[in-house]
Amino acid sequence: MEKVIEMLEITKVFPGTIANDNVNFELLKGETHVLLGENGAGKTTLMNILYGLYQPEKGEIRVNGKEVKITNPNDAIKLGIGMVHQHFMLVHNFTVAENIVLGIEPKKGLRIDIKKAEEDVKGIADKYGFNIDPKAVIEDISVGQQQKVEILKALYRGADILILDEPTAVLTPQEIEELGVIIDNLKEEGKSVILITHKLKEVMKMSDRVTIIRRGKVTGTVKTKETNIDELAELMVGRKVNLVVEKAEAKAAGEVLNVENLVVKDHRGVEAVKGVSLAVKAGEIVGIAGVDGNGQTELIEAITGLRKSESGKITLEGKDIFGKSPRQITDSGLSHIPEDRHKRGLILGYSLFENSVLGTYHQKPFSNGIVMNYGEIRRHCQKLIEEFDVRTPNDEVKASALSGGNQQKLIAAREIAKDPDLIIASQPTRGIDVGAIEYIHKRLVAERDKGKAVLLVSLELDEIMALSDRIAVMYDGRIVDILDRKDADEKKLGVLMAGGSLENKEEVNDGEQRRQ
Incomplete structure (x- = not known):
């Protein structure tokens, strides 16, 4: 197969650290190639060089066999290279179409032809199987939809090579599946995709080949079909990684956090939390599962004092913290690992x-x-x-x-x-590698074993099931059920996350069939 990108002997030095040390990387036409590595291994730096955001100290880049100099992103875009960054670069009060055509807007005389822009965006979205409304305002759409806007932005500018930096870090399981379909559609059109990630499950599902970088050096390139999750984890971290969380039975004691009938509005003034009641005891981890946008963020912001609640009751170790400032709440014995x-x-x-x-x-x-x-x-x-x-x-x-x-x-x-007495961990392992995930998981379990209360919010079902002693499922601003971990499985949680009920056996079976 023809090589569309070759990066040869790339070296990049920052003060005090060698980010890329004689790195060689190649991308073939029509393949999905994953760049895998720990945090700070140099993956994003290498791709920022390919996109023209950084200049290497030495090395050579070839695009479609020709040596090129990429001094800025405009050079990269002209060569058909597009990049979607981990933290999106969108104008939040613009529409989808306005963001996609920004800088190269179609004109009608001296004015921007917004109708033509919307038609163009609709055409390109339909071509690649994106279900998105060109007239929707960015701040009103989900993170998954925002990511699609970023991908469409690159495609609209003629990208044949797409770099996606941590594309699944902020997506729900359903959105990750959708992204997989989109990548397959792009490959069918002859596009080539580079994924920067450290989510090993997705590496196995989405890629053709994997290049592993550790501390700035390439440790190997393997075909996905010829490897497995354990081998990739070891290549990435340099040691065997225990991907299973080991923990003893919880010894839950007195109640630390008590939330009663809490009502919270979102930034649009719409009720996002609708009468939630929840308790967390010392020595246990309570996980909140749910698809993003079902009130989890507003609930945590209300408990931590970052958002004003409308009504209800919140107590921490018996002290009333409803309506208190974030500092007063922190000083009362609460720690918060925030989602953003x-x-x-x-x-x-x-x-x-x-x-x-x-x-x-x-x-x-x-x-x-x-x-x-x-x-x-x-x-x-x-x-x-x-x-x-x-x-x-x-x-x-x-x-x-x-x-x-x-x-x-x-x-x-x-x-x-x-x-603290209570640790609230919102997406504590979002966008981090397996070695760091293993460590943070161990620490949260150790805090639980010391008698701390832990409230965990995660979009990763695997994480919720691995860490939690009890699991509360949120749907449409309400807690629809709370299960003991031993009674929970992916099938039951999936039904509850979609707004179903476990009392109806048919719904559970339907959910199972849909997943199969």
């Missing part, structure tokens, strides 16, 4: 040591109430970096310089180190 690490978890322009004390910087030993004790803050940060294996040259670099997974590890380390 950039918006809620870090101040990206601050150093790691400054980020390591967010939420506790006003307390001893980090401050006496007036003056900050930077010696203590930096000692604390060093401890977190070592304990959670955060890959960074030092504690002075800005949080924005870390890879997404290392940012996530820093947040998890900071929140667990607060020694």
Whole structure:
């Protein structure tokens, strides 16, 4: 098969670290090639070089057999290379069509021909099997739909080679299946796809070949058909990884969190949480399962004080925290690993040591109430970096310089180190590699075993089932059922997540047949 991309001996150096060390990579026409590696291994850096966002110190790039110089994304787009970044680059108050044609709008005289833009977008969406409304406003559509807009944006600009950076990190199981179909459609049209990921299940499902990068070097390229999940995990991390969470029976004690009849509205003023009641005990992990957009985000924001509730009751260790500020709630013994690490978890322009004390910087030993004790803050940060294996040259670099997974590890380390009564973990392993997932899972179970209460929200059913002692399923702003882990399986949870009921056996069987 013909090679559409060849990257030869690519080296990229950042201060204090070699991101890519003589990397060789090739992409064949009509294949899906996965770049697999730990957080900070250099996967995104390599693709940013191919897309013209970075310039390598040395190396050669060939597109369709010809050596090229890609100095910026415009060069890449002219060569038929498109990239969909992990954090989308969309204008939220524009429509789908306006975002897709932005910068190359069809004109009618001096004015933008929005009707033509909508027709063009509809045509290209239908061609590749995208079910999307060109007139919908970005802020009103799901994350999965936003990702489709980004892919369509690249296709509209004539991309034959698509780079998708962590494309499934924010998608529901159903949306991941849809993405798989879209990628197959693209390949049938002769397009080639590079996926940057570390979700091994999806690697096995979606790819033809896999190139593994570890600490900036390629450790191997394998055909997907000739490998398995355990082998890939070992190639990626450099050791055997235990993909099963080992935990003893929970020893649940007194109630730590109690939520009663909670009603919360979303940003549009529509009820997103409709009378939810939930309790979490010391020494247990309660998982909230559900398709994204069923009120989980608003529920957690209300408990943590980030969103105002309309009515209801929230108590933490018997103390009323309803309507309190985030600081008052944190000081009452709550830690929060937020679902959006950039918006809620870090101040990206601050150093790691400054980020390591967010939420506790006003307390001893980090401050006496007036003056900050930077010696203590930096000692604390060093401890977190070592304990959670955060890959960074030092504690002075800005949080924005870390890879997404290392940012996530820093947040998890900071929140667990607060020694809270209740840990709320929202998508705690979103976009991180198997080694880091294994570690964070172990830590959450260890906190449970120490007698902490843990409330886990995840779109990953595997994660919910692996960690939880009880599972609450949310659908349309309500908790439709709470199951003991031993009574739950994927089939039952799938029915509840779709708004069905376990009392109706036919629905369970239908759900099973649909999945088969």
